[in-house]
Amino acid sequence: QQQVKQSPQSLIVQKGGISIINCAYENTAFDYFPWYQQFPGKGPALLIAIRPDVSEKKEGRFTISFNKSAKQFSLHIMDSQPGDSATYFCAATPSGTYKYIFGTGTRLKVLA
Amino acid sequence: NAGVTQTPKFRILKIGQSMTLQCTQDMNHNYMYWYRQDPGMGLKLIYYSVGAGITDKGEVPNGYNVSRSTTEDFPLRLELAAPSQTSVYFCASSKGRVGSLNTEAFFGQGTRLTVV
Numbered sequence: 242q243q244q245v246k247q248s249p250q251s252l253i254v255q256k257g258g259i260s261i262i263n264c265a266y267e268n269t270a271f272d273y274f275p276w277y278q279q280f281p282g283k284g285p286a287l288l289i290a291i292r293p294d295v296s297e298k299k300e301g302r303f304t305i306s307f308n309k310s311a312k313q314f315s316l317h318i319m320d321s322q323p324g325d326s327a328t329y330f331c332a333a334t335p336s337g338t339y340k341y342i343f344g345t346g347t348r349l350k351v352l353a
Numbered sequence: 354n355a356g357v358t359q360t361p362k363f364r365i366l367k368i369g370q371s372m373t374l375q376c377t378q379d380m381n382h383n384y385m386y387w388y389r390q391d392p393g394m395g396l397k398l399i400y401y402s403v404g405a406g407i408t409d410k411g412e413v414p415n416g417y418n419v420s421r422s423t424t425e426d427f428p429l430r431l432e433l434a435a436p437s438q439t440s441v442y443f444c445a446s447s448k449g450r451v452g453s454l455n456t457e458a459f460f461g462q463g464t465r466l467t468v469v
Contacts, residue, residue: 284460
């Protein structure tokens with residue numbers, strides 16, 4: 242069964258700190274790894290995404306690190322702000338398919 | 354742009370009742386999806402469509418039906434509601450296949466459904 246395992250389930254970080262969320266996948270050919278951000282009462286929105294031929298992608302304070310051999314990828318939020326408080330989902334797209342396999346989500350709270 | 358619009362936002366159903374969750378998008382996207390989100394479980398794909406007249410099952414299709422008569426609309430039908438269908442339902446759309454270059458999925462705000 243295709244799975245993406247995400248940790249931690251919840252995370253509390255001080256303002257200005259670094260938030261790190263990890264995901265791991267199993268023996269499946271995935272070709273796209275997005276991270277989605279979801280605020281309460283809203284639908285998920287794309288935050289940043291990476292392909293397996295790249296080891297790192299940075300957009301502003303958000304960075305994805307990708308380790309193809311370990312089948313792991315992570316989201317780093319630098320200088321975390323209270324406005325970053327949300328639930329974050331990692332996902333992966335099996336090659337040639339039309340769907341995402343989502344992780345179980347991480348609820349991030351950034352303390353002011 | 355309205356993006357992806359879902360109605361209703363909230364609904365309480367009794368066991369055995371039927372209802373249709375509406376989803377419409379104004380971005381002329383070919384691909385549309387229905388996901389359900391259960392607490393601590395992430396989002397699971399129910400059905401998807403790659404264009405008008407074409408639909409296919411996702412990971413958890415049992416108890417649901419869909420149709421895609423137009424590019425804009427992708428309604429989700431629950432025929433005999435069961436407590437296991439209590440969830441938050443999200444509709445999404447994308448221009449191309451998710452994962453292809455510069456194609457992201459846009460999500461609606463969700464429908465919170467409770468079956469009692």
